[in-house]
Amino acid sequence: MTELTDPAVRVTAAEEIAPDLLVIPNRRVDLVPNIGVVGGTEAVLVVDTGIGTANASEVLAFAAEVAKGRRLYLTTTHFHPEHAFGAQVFAGEATYLVNRAQATDLATKGPGYLEMFRGLGEVIVRRLEGVRIPEPDVVYDGAYDLDLGGRTVRLRPTGRGHTRGDQVIEVPDAGVLFTGDLAETGQFAIFPWFPPHDTDVSGTGWLAVLDGLAAAQPRTVVPGHGEIGGVRVLTDVRDYLRELRDETWRRRDSAMARDEIVAEVRAVLLERHPEWPGQEWIEPAVGCLCAEHG
Template identity: 80%
Template sequence: MTDEPMPDPAVRVAGAQEIAPDLLVIPNHHVGLVPNIGIVGGTRAVLVVETGIGNANAEQVLAFAAEVAKGRQLYLTTTHFHPEHAFGAQVFARQATYLVNRAQAADLTAKGPGYLEMFRSFGGSIADRLDGVRLPTPDVVYDDGYDLDLGGRTVRLRPTGRGHTQGDQVVEVPDAGVLFTGDLAETGQFAIFPWFPPYDTDVSGVRWLAVMDQLAATAPRVVVPGHGDIGGPQVLTDVSDYLRELRDETWRRRDSAMGEDEVVAEVRAVLIERHPEWAGQEWIERGVGCLCAEHVSAG
């Protein structure tokens, strides 16, 4: 985080784009703490992917989804537990069925309160957005995956295992060739490493890279990242390439017995030089810290 106040993380439903028949994305317009949000329809039901941060955003998303649904049943899922993705789910209670994987449900329970407190401490519009937020309780918790029949369209909810968080899941729409990745993939910015020892060290650069290689092999037609522009399968390859680059540059220096502060400084300089246009430079240090710890444990 910088000392400058962040822009208000407001979801703008008026900017929704149809990327396939009965499949809309509310884009984040490159605003921090605003995710890309999906509205996926079938003949019988509509699935919402992500809520935005806080109740007011979620109320807009719910109203928009209900308008799209025109009486069809509503479902909600979130790609992981972080505030801008899931901390509006309470608004959907009794209006939609909320489905998440078991590891994400555990994250909501174990780490959700700490993240709510942390994000409120940022103050300004972020704290305002979180006023009155209560952590959600999912209606359906599944283990190995869930195939959701929307009527003429089946959406696959697939946990990926530990990567960006313990409870990451992707959302596949096979008939449209669309993949929602959550924060496993971003465009136009350095990968977000929530590495906050000793409070949260669940992110794994090594596992994350393996997940991205697996997702890239599926070659979806359209990739909807957690944040940033919608793209094609190259989005997944680009993230894999960056994570491999971050790992290799970090471990090469760690192998030379260089101190972690020096590793951070050198890797940061190298990666910013290679990707000068990317946002989120503050996440490089977090990624180096994570991979240094994984390098030690692997050794």
């Protein structure tokens, strides 16, 4: 297995994309998410932590410097390790809020994902040293409007898509939407389809979520990984998922064997998107969609 690049969050690369709204970009490094720091007059919200306590400590220090005494909050877009497995560092320093489905994912799937990620190589083992599965301070049902003082941020669960507990973070006054891994730019969509251990990803649900998000026409979309953009960030992923679904279902409905379906769909997608990384996610995506019904 090829050793992964160290998934280090670089807070020095932070850029302001709207007044008092910064993004620490992932710089196309595997297992580094785009991280948000959203300020109001009274409080600052951090969106995602990076993987492990060292990354999260840097994010916390950066956010505290931005906050300059304002209260701190933390939320995570979903439970996967590079997004949430640093939240323990924020305990006592920030209030950690997540939706109920994500809290369930953390508690029930977190330990398994911690072990799975430790199998990705020594650099990840080091990053995960001392990590505990985070426990949120506030678990909410439905949407949650967080008043930061002069700016209200909306935390909104989307239902089943990339995970069962996905949530988006909307900053309405700035027209900014944080999607987590419901959107990643310029790569094959990440399908965590790991039967029998985790089969919560839903290609059809994901498509429906993206249709709804795109219809709202956000001005700025911050994907889980990749470059910040406009609504096209959402529509490009949606269009790829449609393509994936249609190519998979056409073959599934003709009673082809699963291995043949995977091979043919993979060949089609690689021909259409030869420059995209993440080819390893095509096979689990086909498996997921083979199991779903139109």
